[in-house]
Amino acid sequence: MTMLLKIEDLHIEISEKEILHGVNLEINKGEVHVLMGRNGSGKSTLSNTLMGHPAYKVSSGSITFDGQVINNLKPNERAKLGLFLGFQYPLSIPGVTVANFLRQANKALRGDSTSPRDFRKLLYEKMDDLEIDHAFATRYINDGFSGGEKKRMEILQMAMLEPKFVILDEPDSGLDIDSLKLVANSINRYKEKNPHVGILLVTHYQRILDYIKPDKVHVFVEGNVVESGGPELALELEKKGYDWLTVREEEKRQLVEDKR
Amino acid sequence: MSTELNQEYQYGFHDVENYTFKSGRGLTIDLVTKMSKMKKEPQWMTEFRLKALDTFFKKPMPKWGNTELLKEIDFENIFYYVKPTENQGKTWDEVPKEIKNTFDRLGIPEAERKFLAGVSAQYESEVIYHSLREDLKKLGVIFLDMDSGLREYPEIVKKYFATIIPPEDNKFAALNSAVWSGGSFIYVPPHTNVEIPLQAYFRINTENMGQFERTLIIADEGSSVHYIEGCTAPTYSSDSLHSAVVELLALKGAKIRYTTIQNWSKNVFNLVTKRAVAHEDAVVEWLDGNMGSKLTMKYPSIYLVGERAHGEVVSVALASGKDQHQDAGAKIVHAAPNTTSVIISKSISRNGGRASYRGLLKVHKGATNVKSTVKCDALMLDEHSRSDTYPTMEIAEKDVRIEHEATVSKIEDEKLFYLMSRGISEEQAKLMIVNGFMEVFVKELPMEYAVELNRLIELEMEGSIG
Numbered sequence: 001m002t003m004l005l006k007i008e009d010l011h012i013e014i015s016e017k018e019i020l021h022g023v024n025l026e027i028n029k030g031e032v033h034v035l036m037g038r039n040g041s042g043k044s045t046l047s048n049t050l051m052g053h054p055a056y057k058v059s060s061g062s063i064t065f066d067g068q069v070i071n072n073l074k075p076n077e078r079a080k081l082g083l084f085l086g087f088q089y090p091l092s093i094p095g096v097t098v099a100n101f102l103r104q105a106n107k108a109l110r111g112d113s114t115s116p117r118d119f120r121k122l123l124y125e126k127m128d129d130l131e132i133d134h135a136f137a138t139r140y141i142n143d144g145f146s147g148g149e150k151k152r153m154e155i156l157q158m159a160m161l162e163p164k165f166v167i168l169d170e171p172d173s174g175l176d177i178d179s180l181k182l183v184a185n186s187i188n189r190y191k192e193k194n195p196h197v198g199i200l201l202v203t204h205y206q207r208i209l210d211y212i213k214p215d216k217v218h219v220f221v222e223g224n225v226v227e228s229g230g231p232e233l234a235l236e237l238e239k240k241g242y243d244w245l246t247v248r249e250e251e252k253r254q255l256v257e258d259k260r
Numbered sequence: 261m262s263t264e265l266n267q268e269y270q271y272g273f274h275d276v277e278n279y280t281f282k283s284g285r286g287l288t289i290d291l292v293t294k295m296s297k298m299k300k301e302p303q304w305m306t307e308f309r310l311k312a313l314d315t316f317f318k319k320p321m322p323k324w325g326n327t328e329l330l331k332e333i334d335f336e337n338i339f340y341y342v343k344p345t346e347n348q349g350k351t352w353d354e355v356p357k358e359i360k361n362t363f364d365r366l367g368i369p370e371a372e373r374k375f376l377a378g379v380s381a382q383y384e385s386e387v388i389y390h391s392l393r394e395d396l397k398k399l400g401v402i403f404l405d406m407d408s409g410l411r412e413y414p415e416i417v418k419k420y421f422a423t424i425i426p427p428e429d430n431k432f433a434a435l436n437s438a439v440w441s442g443g444s445f446i447y448v449p450p451h452t453n454v455e456i457p458l459q460a461y462f463r464i465n466t467e468n469m470g471q472f473e474r475t476l477i478i479a480d481e482g483s484s485v486h487y488i489e490g491c492t493a494p495t496y497s498s499d500s501l502h503s504a505v506v507e508l509l510a511l512k513g514a515k516i517r518y519t520t521i522q523n524w525s526k527n528v529f530n531l532v533t534k535r536a537v538a539h540e541d542a543v544v545e546w547l548d549g550n551m552g553s554k555l556t557m558k559y560p561s562i563y564l565v566g567e568r569a570h571g572e573v574v575s576v577a578l579a580s581g582k583d584q585h586q587d588a589g590a591k592i593v594h595a596a597p598n599t600t601s602v603i604i605s606k607s608i609s610r611n612g613g614r615a616s617y618r619g620l621l622k623v624h625k626g627a628t629n630v631k632s633t634v635k636c637d638a639l640m641l642d643e644h645s646r647s648d649t650y651p652t653m654e655i656a657e658k659d660v661r662i663e664h665e666a667t668v669s670k671i672e673d674e675k676l677f678y679l680m681s682r683g684i685s686e687e688q689a690k691l692m693i694v695n696g697f698m699e700v701f702v703k704e705l706p707m708e709y710a711v712e713l714n715r716l717i718e719l720e721m722e723g724s725i726g
Binding site for chain 2: 048051052053054055074075076078079080084085087090091093094095096101102104105108109140157161
């Protein structure tokens with residue numbers, strides 16, 4: 001096993017307010033980790049931070065990717081190292097077509113190697129996998145797309161750009177069961193083709209885990225990992241909810257305060 | 261040939277002057293008379309010019325637009341008529357060498373071979389090269405420079421000239437009417453479609469030059485034509501003036517599309533009057549791209565006078581730098597029932613540039629079931645830049661449907677983050693967003709022009725980070 005991503009004692013601030021309080025996480029090549037937690041627990045903050053969102057400041061700690069500390073790298077530099085973030089709320093860019101966008105991204109990541117014809121062929125293949133109509137190639141990115149279409153478009157981008165490490169921020173939210181299967185199958189297919197890829201899957205629900213088998217499950221409460229385990233942890237959360245963990249964290253904090 | 265390349269503006273070179281005739285500075289009755297005589301014009305045109313000159317002297321400066329900048333124009337310091345060569349070239353080889361070099365550098369002969377049905381190149385006051393494909397000539401399509409048009413088709417010119425834009429319209433229309441030279445005269449016979457574009461290219465070379473071309477396009481019943489114009493000038497330390505008048509007439513069921521890519525250097529006052537009349541079932545479209553100039557004041561207008569006529573004005577403006585002001589817009593008048601119109605205005609301001617939208621939408625009483633959409637979007641790339649909107653609506657009829665939408669935006673960090681997360685650099689991401697913003701205009705252009713325009717935007721945007 002080789003380490004792909006190592007997060008050490010990571011503290012993150014937004015507008016001088018600390019959101020993440022010393023996160024530790026290690027993900028090896030070929031592993032699928034799932035990050036679960038309530039809304040507002042800091043899951044998306046971690047996702048955006050890993051990709052280098054300018055609003056999230058690392059106040060201490062470090063992110064090491066493939067042996068390199070990436071704390072100060074710009075998003076595009078991280079992408080070049082092989083990181084990818086599938087957005088929870090993908091943005092629309094009017095006037096920029098899906099094909100043009102992906103071609104520019106491909107060019108930026110790998111230089112201009114593929115001919116436009118080969119590129120289009122590849123794009124159509126991947127679109128077929130996700131049952132995305134070819135007409136989407138000439139539509140403007142996410143402009144007027146439904147929620148499900150946007151999510152599939154994120155997975156399409158992953159498949160096209162071939163990252164080494166994939167962060168998927170709630171790829172399952174708002175999807176009906178058919179779309180969920182398509183998305184999950186596509187993730188699995190990508191993993192089969194790239195057995196060394198590391199995946200950090202952020203989700204609320206255990207539902208997607210019926211299709212994607214995680215190696216580890218972590219639970220986020222109030223800006224930190226409070227529990228880690230195998231796939232069974234997700235099932236336990238499904239049954240018991242998050243309350244017991246929240247209560248446990250509250251008790252721990254109380255204990256610390258009492259000792260003082 | 262001397263060249264003086266300006267770093268930022270790629271057409272900023274100028275040629276050594278070697279002219280057949282160059283008027284003195286300033287505007288006089290004597291000059292106008294002499295000019296008309298040199299052009300061997302009929303009496304009515306000489307009289308028209310002199311009357312217009314009188315109007316010009318009497319008219320006040322416009323009270324709209326950038327009145328401060330307008331004050332800087334020194335009408336006494338301008339060369340009103342410069343004739344670069346004795347004869348107009350029929351083949352490219354006949355064009356004088358210095359001038360030919362200029363247009364070679366601008367890519368005109370190449371463009372002609374590739375994708376134009378006809379091309380006209382105007383250097384200073386006169387059209388120096390002109391051609392039209394043989395097949396179009398046989399169909400009866402007339403595409404001449406305006407001076408030749410007046411000589412060869414005096415009755416058509418007399419019938420329509422200045423009927424759409426009379427000299428009394430505004431001070432600059434009067435000025436053009438007095439000293440006009442060059443421009444295009446186009447007539448398309450009934451039910452004739454000119455499938456590939458006709459183009460004119462305008463180039464100012466002399467410092468303090470005034471270029472006053474005059475264009476008249478008549479599309480007869482059921483015909484269609486697409487006309488494209490491009491403009492460049494050298495970068496001098498003192499200003500030049502470009503003041504054109506363009507009149508379009510689309511008869512019953514005809515279609516005219518008029519595309520402008522204005523890329524004057526940033527010391528040219530670009531004060532242009534453009535107006536079209538659309539008859540029953542006719543379609544007129546102005547595609548107006550303003551990239552250059554110091555001050556542009558231009559509001560292409562369409563009078564929808566026949567039932568079911570449709571008018572469209574799509575304009576983009578890029579105001580870049582604190583000395584640049586693009587005051588552009590549109591004017592549409594619905595004077596008949598069941599007429600429809602669309603105005604789309606996109607402006608970008610950066611580095612202290614100012615972009616204004618000025619528009620008028622008018623519906624006459626009795627023009628029932630009118631539909632119109634007005635959409636103005638402004639993109640500001642930094643805090644020092646400025647964007648204003650001056651929309652006016654005069655609606656005298658109840659049975660109308662009008663949509664109006666205006667947005668002002670900046671490049672959002674979230675969008676940049678999204679694009680950058682895919683490996684695209686910040687500079688490239690900004691450019692993609694800007695190009696995307698302009699796409700509604702660019703996608704309407706023939707491919708070669710779209711590529712050229714994107715390249716221009718790219719040049720303008722270079723070093724915009726920070």
